[in-house]
Amino acid sequence: MCAADNPQSWVLCPQCDLTVKLPAVPIGSRARCPRCHTTLTANWHEPQKRPTGYAFAALFMLVLANLFPFVNMHVAGLSSEISLPEIPNVMVREDYSSLATLFLLFVQGIPAFCMVTIILLVNRIRMPHHLRLVLARILFQLRNWGMAEIFMAGVLVSFVKLMAYGELGLGISFWAWCLFCVLQLRAFQVVDRRWVWQQIAPLPALPHAPKAGISGLQHGMKRCSCCTAILPVAQNHCSRCGVVVHARRPHSLQWTLALLVTSLLLYLPSNIMPIMVTETLGTQYPSNIMAGVILLWSDGSWPVALVIFIASIMVPSLKMLAIGWLCWDASGRGQHDSEKMHLVYEVVEFVGRWSMIDVFVIAVLSALVRMGRLMSVYPAPGALLFALVVILTMFAALAFDPRLTWDRVRKTERKEPRLDGQSSGHC
Ligand SMILES: [Zn+2]
Ligand SMILES: [Zn+2]
Incomplete structure (x- = not known):
């Protein structure tokens, strides 16, 4: 097979559908x-050993983080200590099983599942071929839904909120959790999707000789969103991973707008209704997101007030505006500036999940601040609505097909892919 027809040498960009001929990528580069x-x-x-090492170390830290005390608090002679498994337990006791489920799923379940799956796939552990395909399909789709590091940010914000009320202490699990966050991010970083799929099954032959510099759709090819194989436009199912493949996500704009409108409908009540109730000396004070920000600001904790304001008010509002703008532009009404719209899409994809910080802050506060009538914190319905807004906007961003913003660009001038060295690639 000549290099021009070698399927390994060609790739369709997942974001803009450009046909790119890959050069020999040096070790440690992308x-x-x-x-x-x-x-x-x-x-x-070491594409096999490094992800395995990081994933095993991350799982070990996850187990440690669940075995020991996480944080403690002392207020006026009373003390309270929590471990990680107690956080969802408290939520279930307060009739917020839904929030407990989201916590278990996003903070612990998905990252743990991904680590186990990485170990199974990169080491080619013996299992039925169908199961291997299913695991590989799920692994890369779940990547954005693991929120261990966002929970960590939520813990830090809770600390700053509580510092004015009492003395805080960190348990062994806190440090284990910090290491878990770093290790699981690193394990994901050193896994290459194309390499993993190549270990499972070889790439199918190219439908015909590709031409660099134009979109796949322009010469009758499409990319499998799951395993990256290049397929003819007329083929419905991927011959390597078996998923249904579309050249463009069907009804992408309609789905995105439907999810956007639903999240908008929930956004207003989630900002008006209380997200938590603070009980101090027998009196209950419900507070919504904005009230929390104002209270922090007036207490002098303006950096935290700013973090909560940006994460919980600015980011969701701007994200919804940006998704609406992307849909409007992709439907052909915009200024046809694909690069600018692509930047908007990348920002939306990156920042969206960070709005969950406030939900995790409530989770930590309601588990830790349990000192009866002296001082207690309970979750309130606004928190669940706000979590749903964040999840729905994440689904809206997923439903949007970024290739639509590039479809009006007929030809690109630079055809050679850029090679970036990774300083830590050899360590
Ligand atoms: Zn691209
Ligand atoms: Zn495929």
Whole structure:
């Protein structure tokens, strides 16, 4: 097979659908799309050992984080100590099983599942071929839904909120959790999707000779969103991973707008209704997001007030505006500036899940601040509505097909992919 027909040498960019001919990628480097700069593939040193090492270490830290005390608090002679498994327990006791489920799923379940799956897949552990395909399909889709590091940010914000009321102490589990966050991010970083799929099954042959510099759709090809294989436009199912493949997500704009409108409908009540109730000396004070920000600001904790304001008010509002703008532009009404719209899309994709900080702050506060009538914190319905707004906007961003913003660009001038060295690639 000549290099021009070798399916390993060609890739369709997942974000802009540009056909790119891959050069030999040196170890420790990654190739980026010449048009939208998305990472197309990475050639990692020890692609099997490194993800395995990081994933095993992350799982070990996760177990440690669940075994010991996480944080403690002392107020006026009373003390309270929590471990990680107690956080969802308290929520269930307060009739917020829904929030407990979200916590278990996003903070512990998904990251743990991903670590186990990475170990199974990169080491080619013996299992039925169908199961291997299912695990590989799920692994890369779940990547954005693991929120261990966002929970960590929520814990830090809770600390600053509580510092004025009492003395706080960190348990062994807190440090184990910090390490878990770093290790699980690193394990994901050193896994290359193309390499993992190549271990499962070889790429199918190219439908015909590709042409660099134009979109896949322009010469009758489409990319499998799951395993990255290049397929003819007329083929419905991927011959490597078996999923249904679309050249563009069907009804992408309609789905995105429907999810956006639903999140908008929930956004207003989630900002008006209380997200938590603070009980001090027998009196209950319900507070919504804005009231919490104002209270922090007036207490002098303006950096935390700013973090909560940006994460909980500014980011969700701007994100909804940005998704609406992307849909409007992709429907052909915009200024046809694909690069600018792509930047908007990347920002929306990156920042969206960070709005969950406030939900995790409530989770930590309601588990830790349990000192009876002296001082207690309970979750309130606004927190659940706000969590749903964040999840729905994440689904809206997922439903949007970024390739639509590039479809009006007929030809790109620079055809060679950019190679970026990764300083830590050899360590
Ligand atoms: Zn691209
Ligand atoms: Zn596939």
